[in-house]
Amino acid sequence: MLRGVEKTFSSRQGADYVAVRGFYLELARGEFFCLLGTSGCGKTTILNMIAGFEKPTAGVMELEGKPIAGPGRDRSVVFQGDDSLYDWLTALENVEFGLRMRGVPKTTRREQAHHYLDLVGLTGQEAKHPSELSGGMKQRIQIARVLANEPKMLLMDEPFAALDAQTRAVMQEELRKIWQATGTSVLFITHDIDEAISLATRLGVMYAGPASRLKEVVDVELEGARNRTDDRFLGYYRRVYGMIREEVEVARRRERPDGPR
Amino acid sequence: MRRLREYGSYAIGFASLFLLWHVAAVYLVQSALFPPPGSVIARAVALFRDGTLVANVAISLQRILTGFVCGSLLGIPIGLAMGSFAPIRRILDPYTEFLRFIPAVAMITVAVIWFGIGETSKLFLIIYATVFVVVLNTAAGVASIARNKIRAAQALGATRFQIFCHVALPATVPYILTGMRLAMTNSFVTIVAAELVRI
Numbered sequence: 068m069l070r071g072v073e074k075t076f077s078s079r080q081g082a083d084y085v086a087v088r089g090f091y092l093e094l095a096r097g098e099f100f101c102l103l104g105t106s107g108c109g110k111t112t113i114l115n116m117i118a119g120f121e122k123p124t125a126g127v128m129e130l131e132g133k134p135i136a137g138p139g140r141d142r143s144v145v146f147q148g149d150d151s152l153y154d155w156l157t158a159l160e161n162v163e164f165g166l167r168m169r170g171v172p173k174t175t176r177r178e179q180a181h182h183y184l185d186l187v188g189l190t191g192q193e194a195k196h197p198s199e200l201s202g203g204m205k206q207r208i209q210i211a212r213v214l215a216n217e218p219k220m221l222l223m224d225e226p227f228a229a230l231d232a233q234t235r236a237v238m239q240e241e242l243r244k245i246w247q248a249t250g251t252s253v254l255f256i257t258h259d260i261d262e263a264i265s266l267a268t269r270l271g272v273m274y275a276g277p278a279s280r281l282k283e284v285v286d287v288e289l290e291g292a293r294n295r296t297d298d299r300f301l302g303y304y305r306r307v308y309g310m311i312r313e314e315v316e317v318a319r320r321r322e323r324p325d326g327p328r
Numbered sequence: 329m330r331r332l333r334e335y336g337s338y339a340i341g342f343a344s345l346f347l348l349w350h351v352a353a354v355y356l357v358q359s360a361l362f363p364p365p366g367s368v369i370a371r372a373v374a375l376f377r378d379g380t381l382v383a384n385v386a387i388s389l390q391r392i393l394t395g396f397v398c399g400s401l402l403g404i405p406i407g408l409a410m411g412s413f414a415p416i417r418r419i420l421d422p423y424t425e426f427l428r429f430i431p432a433v434a435m436i437t438v439a440v441i442w443f444g445i446g447e448t449s450k451l452f453l454i455i456y457a458t459v460f461v462v463v464l465n466t467a468a469g470v471a472s473i474a475r476n477k478i479r480a481a482q483a484l485g486a487t488r489f490q491i492f493c494h495v496a497l498p499a500t501v502p503y504i505l506t507g508m509r510l511a512m513t514n515s516f517v518t519i520v521a522a523e524l525v526r527i
Contacts, residue, residue: 120479140485151476155498165484168494216484 086112090126090280092271094220099246099253101263103311104273105318110256114224117254118144130219140165143213145223149205152197158208159184159193165216176215183211186245203234210242214249221246223255227262239265243293260311264303265293272310275318283310388523391447392515395454399515400508402455403462407507410463411470412496424460432457432518436525450522457514462507469503470496 086109094100104110115121116128119138128135130142143165144151153161159180160167166176184193187207197205206226213221227235243266246253257263263270264287271284287303294300346365353364375381410417410424432453439449439456473496481491 118479118483120482138479138482140483142483144480144483146476146480148476150474151480153477153495153498155501164481164494165486168481168484168486168490212480212484222483 085277087279092281094252097250097252099266099268101255101257101267101270103257103263103270105275105314106258108273108275109279110273111224114222114256118142118222140216141219143216143218143221145209145213145226147225147228152205152208154197157194157196158189161208162211162215164212179215183215187211202230203238221251221253225257260304260307264300275314388519391450392454392519395451396458396512396515399455399458400462403459404466404504407463407466408470411467424463428460433521436522453518453522454515457518458511461511461514465503465507466500469500473499
C-alpha cells in the first residue's frame with residue numbers, strides 16, 4: 068500500500084526534480100497490477116521505492132501493515148536488462164542464489180531450483196551460463212530466480228521490453244500461467260498498452276512527469292486466456308490508448324515547448 | 329590451411345627480423361659493438377651449456393615471482409576496499425594518483441638509499457611496480473559492477489557481506505587478472521633495469 072508517496076531527486080545543478088508527488092495505490096493480495104505511463108513519468112521510481120532501493124522523500128509505504136525500510140526478499144525484482152544475472156554462475160546456480168544466501172541445504176535448493184526452472188520452461192538448460200542463452204531465456208532465469216525465493220510480491224520493470232515481438236508474446240502468455248500457478252501478487256511496469264491489457268487484472272495509467280501520480284485505474288475484466296483480437300480487449304485498448312495519448316502529448320509539449328501542436 | 333598461413337606469416341616476420349639484423353651488423357655497421365644474430369645465438373647456447381644462463385634466469389624469475397605475488401596480495405585487498413568504500417577511496421586516492429606516475433625504474437636510486445644494495449631493494453622495486461596497477465584495476469572493477477547485480481542480490485535477501493563475497497568479488501575477478509597481467513609486464517621491465525645497474 069502506498070499513501071501520498073513523493074520522490075524528489077536533487078541534481079548537482081541545485082534544481083530539485085520532483086519525480087512523483089501524491090501517489091496513492093493499494094494492491095490486493097494475488098492481483099496482477101500493470102503500471103502504465105509515458106517514458107520518464109516515474110514508473111521505475113515507484114518500483115524502486117517499493118523494492119526498497121530508493122527511499123521516498125515523503126509519504127507512507129507499507130507491505131501488509133509493515134513499513135518498507137529497505138530491500139528484502141519478500142519483494143523480488145525482475146529487471147529489464149540481463150545485467151542483473153550472475154554470468155559466472157550457471158542457470159541453475161543463478162536460480163538457487165537466494166536460497167543459498169539463506170543457507171538452504173544443497174539438495175533441497177537444487178530440487179527447488181529445478182522445479183522453478185521447469186516452471187519457466189528451461190528444462191535441460193541448467194548447466195548453461197547466461198551468456199550461452201538467448202534474451203528470452205535469460206529473462207526466464209530471472210523469473211525463476213525470484214520465484215525460487217517465494218516472495219510475497221513480484222516487481223517487474225519492463226522485463227520483456229528488450230525482447231523481439233514473438234518472444235515477448237510467448238513470455239507474456241507464460242508469465243500469466245506462472246502467475247496463475249503461484250498466486251503471487253505482481254506489480255508490472257510497462258509502456259506497452261497491449262502488454263498491460265494482456266497481463267493485468269487491474270492497470271493504472273500515470274500522468275506525464277514531473278510530479279507524476281496515478282491518473283486513472285482500470286479493472287481489466289477479461290476471463291481466461293487473453294485474446295488480442297477480442298472485441299472487449301480492443302475496447303479496453305481504445306480506452307487506455309486515449310488516456311495515454313493525452314499524456315504523450317503533454318510530455319512532448321514539455322520537451323519542445325515551441326514545437327508543433 | 330588457415331593454421332599454416334598463420335604460422336607462415338609469423339615465420340616470415342621472424343625471418344625478416346633476423347635477416348635485417350644480420351645485414352645491418354655484417355654489411356652496414358661492421359662493429360664489435362653490434363654483433364650479428366649468429367654470434368649472439370652461439371653465445372647464448374654456450375652460456376646455456378655451462379649453466380650460467382639458466383642459473384641467472386632462475387634468480388631473476390624468482391625475484392619477479394616473489395615481488396609480483398607480494399604486490400598482488402597487497403594490491404587486491406586495497407583495490408577492493410577502495411572500490412567498495414568511497415571514504416577509503418578518497419583517503420588513498422592521493423597516494424595512488426601521486427605514486428603511479430613515478431615509474432619503478434626511477435625509484436632504483438631511492439630503493440638503494442633506503443634498503444642498500446641487495447635482494448630487499450629488488451623486492452621493493454617489483455612490489456612497487458606491481459601494486460599500483462593491481463590496485464587501480466581492482467578498484468575500477470569493483471566500481472564497474474552493474475548496479476542491478478547488487479540490487480538483485482539485495483532483493484534476494486543477501487546481506488552486505490554476502491553481496492561482497494558472492495557478487496562483488498567474482499564480478500571483479502576479470503579486472504584483477506587484467507591488473508596482474510599488466511603488473512607482470514612492469515615487473516619484467518623493472519627487474520631488467522635493476523639488474524642492469526647491478527643493485
